[in-house]
Amino acid sequence: MRKRVAFIGTGGTIASIGKGPLDTVNYGANGLMLQADGILERFPEVQLVADVFALPYRNVPSPQIAWKEWQELVLLCDKVVAENPDLAGIVIGHGTASLEETAFFLSLTLKVPVPVVVVGSQRPASALSTDAGLNLVNAVRVAADEGARGLGALVLLNDEIQAAREVTKTSTGRMQTFRSPDVGVLGQADGDKVAWYRRPLRRLAPDTEFDIRGLDALPRxxxxxxxxxxxxxxxxxxxxxxxxxxxxxxxxxxxxxxxxxxxxxxxxxxxxxxxxxxxxxxxxxxxxxxxxxxxxxxxxxxxxxxxxxxxxxxxxxxxxxxxxxxxxxxx
Structure with missing residues (x-):
């Protein structure tokens, strides 16, 4: 039986359409971003690895994502799990600029039992040799994998699975930008299987003491x-x-x-x-x-x-x- 995975799009490079296949730098000036369903249509290969459906949200440049969007994403994850008891996992598309912060916040505050994988790309969806499609496919594979359960929010780019607590963006433009200094990756999404090598030891979602659902704001x-x-x-x-x-x-x-x-x-x-x-x-x-x-x-x-x-x-x-x-x- 095919596993079901929800995809939430928040914008970012993974959703961006530039002016042509060689537009890998100035694509933001084009002002065109695909919504979640449009991303799935552009990369239909995701349906080869799971039954993936889009969950409406909105596109937000990742430097603008903060408390309000974080709370909305937590509540949206609650909602989709409650409405889909057969759900295997959730993938969230995100701009890479602040991706690590959103992932860490989610890893501290989510209460859902299913894996949540945050994914982005370094090249826009329209670019020659974009990483958007394969990153998305691999994020879906990881979200649907039993080994991803109980690891908090995860980050997937460049075939590598990273823990939200440690991962950080280390390069403005290179594909291997996301790294986990000192401790390394949790595993890899390879062509033949999702391979796991370590588990985080620090406390993480859904077993945390933080409940942000009723808060109007976070302390400054x-x-x-x-x-x-x-x-x-x-x-x-x-x-x-x-x-x-x-x-x-x-x-x-x-x-x-x-x-x-x-x-x-x-x-x-x-x-x-x-x-x-x-x-x-x-x-x-x-x-x-x-x-x-x-x-x-x-x-x-x-x-x-x-x-x-x-x-x-x-x-x-x-x-x-x-x-x-x-x-x-x-x-």
Whole structure:
């Protein structure tokens, strides 16, 4: 019996139609994006691997995707599972610019029992040698695979299956842009089978403590990028804007300039939670004496954009430092 998979399209390069087969850079200026059903029609091969149906949503440039769209996608996943008890999995098409953030948010907040795979492409659907079609086919294959269950939200591009927590975009234009530093892929979607090699150990959907269904907004959390000579201006601006949390993209393995340090201590005194990440792209922030004395929480190996999402969700549960530390050690 063929497995059923739902496809939700949110736009992005995977949905884009350029001005011709060699338009691989400026296709966004054409202003044409396919809806989910149009993508399935353009790549009918997806029906060879499962019974795939489109779920109406809307096209949103991925730099514009944030809280509102995340909540809508969580609720849409709830709805399609409730209405289709035989559903094997869900695939979400997404622009690659913020794909890793959407995937991580979903991996922390989804409550559905079926696999959810987020997929994008580096070349538009209209381009010569586009990766859109094969990425979509492989995402469907993974979503329908029993091995994908219980792994949280997954990311599929370039034949590689990545965990939402670790994956990040590392190149603007190359096909192998999505990488999971330090830990690597979960598996590969090869021509003969979906091959699995490891499972995430950190807690993830659907077994999480975060429920965003009744929320009107997430607590404001900003990212302060530390650089040589940074004087704390950004930190103070975020504090004045009402930030309840600040994630620091600091020097590796977890330092900031004296100017930023002073501003962050001021923010702490005003009740702002500070999480120390780094701009390095991989590796842990260690729980040093210096961080503990300042009251800053280490982000472990989460990059700044992922740490921001986890801190926002953590603040919906508690503002106690020990609880925030527990959450960062758990997820």
């Amino acid at each position: 959390v900003d990212i302060a990028y530390s650089y040589a000579g940074a004087d704390g201006t950004a930190v103070r601006a975020f504090t004045e804007a009402g930030a309840r949390g600040i994630v620091v993209a600091g020097f590796a393995p977890g330092f900031v300039t004296p100017g930023d340090a002073a501003a962050l201590l001021e923010a702490k005194q005003m009740g702002v939670t500070v999480v120390q990440s780094t701009r390095a792209g991989s590796g842990r922030v260690f729980p040093t004496t210096k961080l503990a004395e300042a009251g800053f929480i280490p982000a472990d190996n989460l990059n700044p954009q992922k740490a921001r999402i986890l801190l926002s969700l953590a603040l919906t549960v508690s503002s106690e430092p020990l609880e925030i530390e527990r959450i960062f050690a758990t997820y």
